[in-house]
Amino acid sequence: MSGPFAIRGATIFDSEVWHEDAALIIRDGTIEAVVARGKVPAGTEIIDAGGGLLAPGFVDVQVNGGGGVMFNDRPDAETIRTICRAHAPFGTTALLPTLITDTPEITAQAIAAGAEATGRKIPGFLGLHLEGPHLSIARKGAHDPALIRPMSEADAAALIAARVRLPVLLTTVAPETVAAWQIANLTAGGVVVSLGHSDAGYALAATAAEAGASMVTHLFNAMSQIGNREPGLVGAALDAGALSCGLIADGIHVDPATIGIALRAKKGPGKIFLVTDAMATIGTDMTSFTLNGRTIRRENGRLTLEDGTLAGADLDMISAVRFMHREIGVELGEALRMASLYPAQSIGQGNRHGRFSPGAAANIVHLSDGLDVRGVWIEGDKVFEAAP
Structure with missing residues (x-):
């Protein structure tokens, strides 16, 4: 639906203000305004939400898979489409398919797939996250150590060239394998650089x-x-304060007490925001899958390699929001910002995503009073509706 149309009959949270008895007006895939219920322009099609809450759609900058597929296994545009579709029912309206450390050939295929997805305007696709291969073997996690290596000048040049083909390119690096001058060149070329899988000390990270x-x-x-x-x-x-921090909020990757300490300690303006680090399991009942030829098992909310190492997360974004609100005690508006506005800002997309403001993308999640997802719109088109 290109609009204009209005959604009313629900509390509206625009990322800053809670609106009662109001309507959200959408035109041509973008937010036009939040107006009083009685101020909807004549002739505008009206959708009655039937209660609940309308909030900006969630933004996930670390999504390894979903819908039964891993981006590493089949890095093409249709896999990106499958992953985006799998996460939409959980409120995610924009995401970065994430490539876990792999070969140069697979990495090149992933970049080509991202460029194709950009050209095809696949709903929900926002760019790519290349997590590795320039990491620390000492902190490899589930990454294959045989594929981890320092960054060369050619690697950096390839990333900068890839950024031109993508709306967003995020890469995770360890500062002990990527020099400060390389990081400066990457950021000057428009690449968002994140620090991770690293054994670096404070001074090197700073x-x-x-x-x-x-x-x-x-x-x-x-x-x-x-x-x-x-x-x-x-x-x-x-x-x-310059660093924003992704957080896997499932109660498994980080203890709830540790999360609370981190929230109280974080110096701004950088924020702690939510990521799922989701794998192929999201939206499926599968009990295992493979990554770089290794089996990952799904059991009791955990995804692990044979040796027990955590390998990504069996987590969707609305579950992370509920966890932060109910288990950690974060105010609901702040929990919603952690899933939408803050991750959008971390990748330079805060004007278009994570907020209801004029000109922002009409990415909307409709939540019940119990924080279940009832409906999802991406750029004004409804992509998910829960069964009655």
């Missing part, structure tokens, strides 16, 4: 942030921790 790194990948996981004499990457992430 130097990377000064060079232009602006994010930390899945805070606390696969990185050097806070110590009494060495604050590590976690300490730098919380202490450096």
